[in-house]
Amino acid sequence: xxxxxxxxxxxxxxxxxxxxxxxxxxxxxxxxxxxxxxxxxxxxxxxxxxxxxxxxxxxxxxxxxxxxxxxxxxxxxxxxxxxxxxxxxxxxxxxxxxxxxxxxxxxxxxxxxxxxxxxxxxxxxxxxxxxxxxxxxxxxxxxxxxxxxxxxxxxxxxxxxxxx
Amino acid sequence: xxxxxxxxxxxxxxxxxxxxxxxxxxxxxxxxxxxxxxxxxxxxxxxxxxxxxxxxxxxxxxxxxxxxxxxxxxxxxxxxxxxxxxxxxxxxxxxxxxxxxxxxxxxxxxxxxxxxxxxxxxxxxxxxxxxxxxxxxxxxxxxxxxxxxxxxxxxxxxxxxxxxxxxxxxxxxxxxxxxxxxxxxxxxxxxxxxxxxxxxxxxxxxxxxxxxxxxxxxxxxxxxxxxxxxxxxxxxxxxxxxxxxxxxxxxxxxxxxxxxxxxxxxxxxxxxxxxxxxxxxxxxxxxxxxxxxxxxxxxxxxxxxxxxxxxxxxxxxxxxxxxxxxxxxxxxxxxxxxxxxxxxxxxxxxxxxxxxxxxxxxxxxxxxxxxxxxxxxxxxxxxxxxxxxxxxxxxxxxxxxxxxxxxxxxxxxxxxxxxx
Numbered sequence: 134x135x136x137x138x139x140x141x142x143x144x145x146x147x148x149x150x151x152x153x154x155x156x157x158x159x160x161x162x163x164x165x166x167x168x169x170x171x172x173x174x175x176x177x178x179x180x181x182x183x184x185x186x187x188x189x190x191x192x193x194x195x196x197x198x199x200x201x202x203x204x205x206x207x208x209x210x211x212x213x214x215x216x217x218x219x220x221x222x223x224x225x226x227x228x229x230x231x232x233x234x235x236x237x238x239x240x241x242x243x244x245x246x247x248x249x250x251x252x253x254x255x256x257x258x259x260x261x262x263x264x265x266x267x268x269x270x271x272x273x274x275x276x277x278x279x280x281x282x283x284x285x286x287x288x289x290x291x292x293x294x295x296x297x
Numbered sequence: 298x299x300x301x302x303x304x305x306x307x308x309x310x311x312x313x314x315x316x317x318x319x320x321x322x323x324x325x326x327x328x329x330x331x332x333x334x335x336x337x338x339x340x341x342x343x344x345x346x347x348x349x350x351x352x353x354x355x356x357x358x359x360x361x362x363x364x365x366x367x368x369x370x371x372x373x374x375x376x377x378x379x380x381x382x383x384x385x386x387x388x389x390x391x392x393x394x395x396x397x398x399x400x401x402x403x404x405x406x407x408x409x410x411x412x413x414x415x416x417x418x419x420x421x422x423x424x425x426x427x428x429x430x431x432x433x434x435x436x437x438x439x440x441x442x443x444x445x446x447x448x449x450x451x452x453x454x455x456x457x458x459x460x461x462x463x464x465x466x467x468x469x470x471x472x473x474x475x476x477x478x479x480x481x482x483x484x485x486x487x488x489x490x491x492x493x494x495x496x497x498x499x500x501x502x503x504x505x506x507x508x509x510x511x512x513x514x515x516x517x518x519x520x521x522x523x524x525x526x527x528x529x530x531x532x533x534x535x536x537x538x539x540x541x542x543x544x545x546x547x548x549x550x551x552x553x554x555x556x557x558x559x560x561x562x563x564x565x566x567x568x569x570x571x572x573x574x575x576x577x578x579x580x581x582x583x584x585x586x587x588x589x590x591x592x593x594x595x596x597x598x599x600x601x602x603x604x605x606x607x608x609x610x611x612x613x614x615x616x617x618x619x620x621x622x623x624x625x626x627x628x629x630x631x632x633x634x635x636x637x638x639x640x641x642x643x644x645x646x647x648x649x650x651x652x653x654x655x656x657x658x659x660x661x662x663x664x665x666x667x668x669x670x671x672x673x674x675x676x677x678x679x680x681x682x683x684x685x686x687x688x689x690x691x692x693x694x695x696x697x698x699x700x701x702x703x704x705x706x707x708x709x710x711x712x713x714x715x716x717x
Binding site: 178181182183186187188189191210211232233234235236245246247248249250263265 | 475478479481482483485493496497500501502503505506507622623624625627628629642643644645646647709710711712
């Protein structure tokens with residue numbers, strides 16, 4: 134009762150010996166495929182995230198301090214900031230609602246949003262409605278030529294004023 | 298036929314036979330007159346072979362499917378046709394888009410009519426796709442082996458909603474601008490990548506030219522392609538899963554099945570896996586697709602297009618004032634199917650816009666993997682499915698309630714108003 138011929142055994146052995154190599158190659162190529170998928174996803178993301186935007190500049194000049202006499206509260210809807218001047222201190226508060234991006238209007242008590250009814254006080258703190266965060270304050274600086282420059286990319290702590 | 302001694306053909310004979318030969322080369326079969334010929338024709342015809350040769354009688358019951366999937370498909374076809382025509386006159390530019398809307402009204406022949414058809418079909422498609430999902434749920438159609446087709450269906454619903462959302466911005470009117478401002482701000486609330494996602498979606502920090510261009514490309518190229526691909530797989534799987542879901546009873550052969558006559562030769566069709574492929578002529582409760590299914594489809598198509606034509610003649614698609622980036626309308630409302638979402642958002646931006654909708658979509662995807670029971674398939678509101686149906690119906694009603702509140706009971710500053 135011989136079971137299998139010798140040659141067959143030999144063949145099985147060689148097949149066994151080949152298996153780890155094949156498995157390794159399968160693993161390596163699968164890894165390569167996986168890595169290229171990740172690479173493609175990352176490069177897609179980089180492609181779709183613009184490096185330059187064509188919208189309005191985040192840093193802009195709004196005029197001389199004298200254009201805003203003490204006691205001014207002017208909402209500039211184009212730039213979406215409210216210029217506040219108290220005495221010789223100037224600040225810029227965002228008028229983009231922190232809820233869903235509508236433009237808040239100036240109300241007697243501070244700011245009010247027409248879209249979903251959020252309310253803010255004079256300093257932009259939430260007093261009612263669905264807004265989750267207070268209105269941010271933007272950095273205000275003086276340019277060498279005396280212009281007030283607002284940088285919407287950098288926000289400062291509420292209550293931070295530029296003294297002019 | 299062809300023998301070496303064949304006489305040379307005269308040029309005249311070739312010319313005389315030309316029209317017939319061209320015709321035969323295109324259509325292969327003569328106009329069929331028997332069931333067998335019709336079956337063979339639909340098997341070899343590109344446009345007809347999407348149908349099986351035979352369908353179950355239950356599939357053709359109007360009260361079972363209500364033709365909702367078909368209506369959704371036909372609405373999509375109308376949307377593609379009218380959409381491509383509108384593209385000839387539309388420019389995705391913030392300075393021109395609105396003027397082009399006015400041109401559609403004033404100078405383009407049938408312009409307003411095409412826009413009406415496009416807008417009303419889009420509204421219709423959102424509603425019908427949703428109703429189609431309800432039909433499949435209430436008849437238990439998502440159960441094994443159709444689980445993944447349900448998942449594809451949910452994806453199709455999402456793509457439909459996104460298509461509608463991207464199309465909403467294109468007229469560049471007040472409603473469009475502020476609805477997209479609100480909508481993309483909701484995306485900004487997604488955890489971790491929310492702000493980045495909003496930036497990539499808009500291509501800028503605010504809604505502007507980049508956003509219009511991006512939404513346009515998504516609307517006319519990317520999303521329709523995705524939708525067509527998903528639709529193709531959706532349909533293909535219906536065939537591979539053995540047709541539409543139906544009661545157990547309808548699936549088995551009729552009791553008075555006569556002598557089973559096995560064919561000698563099986564085509565490839567005979568070996569396709571699936572519960573409904575028959576080897577040989579097993580009598581069952583099925584009828585030939587041509588003419589039964591084809592006539593039903595034609596009927597649904599005529600009904601759909603007539604309705605859209607009538608509605609488009611009677612009502613004009615809304616167009617608000619041109620965009621004024623400084624003055625949001627008060628209240629700024631999204632299209633009706635997003636008003637439930639907007640109502641939720643007015644309570645909490647994260648939970649209303651991301652948390653609850655995300656959870657609901659996740660549950661929708663998982664429905665066939667949560668409910669593993671196999672009974673009550675193929676019957677509206679089956680008793681055995683009372684619990685599942687009640688839960689789903691509650692969700693549907695809640696959704697509708699929120700939409701109704703958002704549509705009729707919200708006034709300036711999103712305060713509660715009575716429409717009466």
